[in-house]
Amino acid sequence: MGLETLVALALGYLCGSIPFGLILSKWAGLGDIRGIGSGSIGATNVLRTGNKTMAALTLLLDGLKGAAAVLAMTAAFDRNAGVIAGIAAFIGHVFPVWLGFKGGKGVATGAGVLLAWHWPLALACLAVWLAMAVVFRISSLAALTASLLAPLGAWVLGRHDLVFPTAFLAAAIWFAHRANIVRLSRREEPKINLSKQA
Numbered sequence: 001m002g003l004e005t006l007v008a009l010a011l012g013y014l015c016g017s018i019p020f021g022l023i024l025s026k027w028a029g030l031g032d033i034r035g036i037g038s039g040s041i042g043a044t045n046v047l048r049t050g051n052k053t054m055a056a057l058t059l060l061l062d063g064l065k066g067a068a069a070v071l072a073m074t075a076a077f078d079r080n081a082g083v084i085a086g087i088a089a090f091i092g093h094v095f096p097v098w099l100g101f102k103g104g105k106g107v108a109t110g111a112g113v114l115l116a117w118h119w120p121l122a123l124a125c126l127a128v129w130l131a132m133a134v135v136f137r138i139s140s141l142a143a144l145t146a147s148l149l150a151p152l153g154a155w156v157l158g159r160h161d162l163v164f165p166t167a168f169l170a171a172a173i174w175f176a177h178r179a180n181i182v183r184l185s186r187r188e189e190p191k192i193n194l195s196k197q198a
Helices: 003-016 020-027 043-047 052-076 079-094 107-117 119-136 139-156 160-176 178-185
Strands: none
Touching (some): 003 052, 003 079, 020 043, 020 052, 043 052, 052 079, 079 160, 107 139, 107 160, 139 160, 139 178
C-alpha cells in the first residue's frame, strides 16, 4: 500500500468522522440526538428535534466534508486517491471512532463524495431522490433507490471507474438502513415531516 493510499485513507476517514449533526445539535441546545428517533447523527434525525436550520446545516456540512476529502486528495495526488478518500470519508461518517463507531447513515456524505467524483452523476441521483421523496415522502426509500441506481448511472455516463465505488457506497447505505428496510417492509417507516416531531 503506497503513501498516497495511506494519506487518502487517513485524511478521508478523519474528515468523514467529524460528527457535525451531534456538534450542531449540542451547540444549539438540542441535546444529544443519539437519544431520539433513529439514534443517528445525520440531518434527518436532527430534523426530528424540530430545528430546521440545524438540520440544513448538518446536511450541508456532512456533504461538504465528503466533497472536501475527495477534492483535496485529487488535487494533491490524482483521481484514484480522490476515490479512495471519498470511500474513507463515507466510512468515517458511518463508523466514527470518536463515537464508538456508531455514526450516521451516510446519505449526505455519500452525496458530497459523489458530487466531487462526478457532478452529473450526483445530479442524476439527486433527481431520483427528489422524485421518490415527492411521490412517497419517505426519506429512506428515496435514499435507497438513488444509491441503488448510482452504479448504473456511472456506467451509462461513461464513468466505468466509478461503478465499483458507487456500488460499495450503495451496499453500505443499504446496510446502514437495514432497520429502515424492515420498517418499510412492514409499512411502518415514517414519512418526511418538516414540522416538529416527537
